[in-house]
Amino acid sequence: MLVAPSILSADFGNLERDIKAICEAGCDLVHVDVMDGHFVPNLTIGPVVVEPVAKASSKPLDIHLMVENNNFFVDLFAPLKPKYLSFHLESEKHPHRLIQKIRSLGISPAITLNPHTKVEDIEYLLADLDMVLLMSVNPGFGGQKFIPSVIERVIKLKELINRRNPNCLIEVDGGVSDKNIKELKDAGVDIVVAGSFVFGSSDYKKAIDSLKV
Ligand code: DX5
Ligand code: ZN
Numbered sequence: 001m002l003v004a005p006s007i008l009s010a011d012f013g014n015l016e017r018d019i020k021a022i023c024e025a026g027c028d029l030v031h032v033d034v035m036d037g038h039f040v041p042n043l044t045i046g047p048v049v050v051e052p053v054a055k056a057s058s059k060p061l062d063i064h065l066m067v068e069n070n071n072f073f074v075d076l077f078a079p080l081k082p083k084y085l086s087f088h089l090e091s092e093k094h095p096h097r098l099i100q101k102i103r104s105l106g107i108s109p110a111i112t113l114n115p116h117t118k119v120e121d122i123e124y125l126l127a128d129l130d131m132v133l134l135m136s137v138n139p140g141f142g143g144q145k146f147i148p149s150v151i152e153r154v155i156k157l158k159e160l161i162n163r164r165n166p167n168c169l170i171e172v173d174g175g176v177s178d179k180n181i182k183e184l185k186d187a188g189v190d191i192v193v194a195g196s197f198v199f200g201s202s203d204y205k206k207a208i209d210s211l212k213v
Contacts, residue, residue: 001185003211004029004062004171005204006195007053008044008142015049018199019056025204026212029062029083031173031193036067039091040140047076054080062193064112064173066139067091070098078105086110086133089117099128110171114139115147119157126164131191132157137174142195146175151187158188178210185213 005027010018019030032050037043054061060083067073070087077085085107089095095111102109110131111122115138122132134153137144154170161168172184173193184192192211201207 001181001189001211001213002028002191003198003208004031004191004193005198005208006031006033006142006173006193008033009195009199011199015053016056019053022198022204022208023056023058025208027059027198027208029191030057030059031062031064031195032082034063034065034067034073034077035140036069036073038068039088040066042140047080050077050080054082060084062086062171062191064133064193066112071101074098074102074105078102078107082107084108084110084131086112086131088112088114088139089122090114095122095125096128099125103128112139112173113153115150119153119160123160123164126161126168129165129168131169131171132161133171133173133193135174136172136176139174144175146177146180148180151183154184154187154189176211178207181211181213 005022035042035044062084063082065087099109108130112133136150169190171191172189176192176194177197198207
């Protein structure tokens with residue numbers, strides 16, 4: 001299991017310190033939540049903040065866009081060269097076109113689904129995707145309760161991935177902890193995002209290691 005701590009739960013007054021600490025503690029990716037105050041009822045950070053995050057990080061960035069105007073935000077963050085750039089299916093009229101655009105910028109395209117969205121809706125996009133992010137909470141805030149139906153959705157998605165593009169990874173985001181990690185692994189998850197579980201612990205390495213099942 002790869003582990004991507006979400007910096008939404010970091011101390012924004014000491015961001016550089018916290019980024020370095022999770023990298024030294026052995027995380028695999030650094031998850032960055034970008035919220036526009038329209039698609040979700042919260043507002044976070046733009047490139048002015050994500051640029052120093054990228055500089056402080058020795059691990060690749062995994063940028064999760066929770067925005068209405070995806071094209072605009074892809075242009076804004078592409079120069080920071082994240083490993084993954086994901087956008088929500090629910091806010092995009094032309095997902096196939098946007099996936100091609102992200103790939104043409106040299107970034108791995110990923111798509112995110114809200115807890116209610118059917119995994120079958122992306123069946124014909126899987127061939128062009130490097131990762132699918134399934135939300136296990138409603139997007140917008142850290143520290144929410146894990147929605148257990150994501151497990152069934154991971155199993156369904158895995159079947160589609162095996163048929164359409166076995167190289168596509170599955171990431172789960174929201175309410176992940178050492179309590180549900182085994183279930184997520186058994187269902188077929190490749191990467192977990194964990195915000196409050198990692199940053200709320202007194203020992204980042206111990207927390208990250210407990211998710212590396
Ligand atoms: C929620 C964000 C998550 C969030 C996860 O909209 O996408 O990345 O920070 O936080 P936890 O792990 O606390 O649920
Ligand atoms: Zn996220």
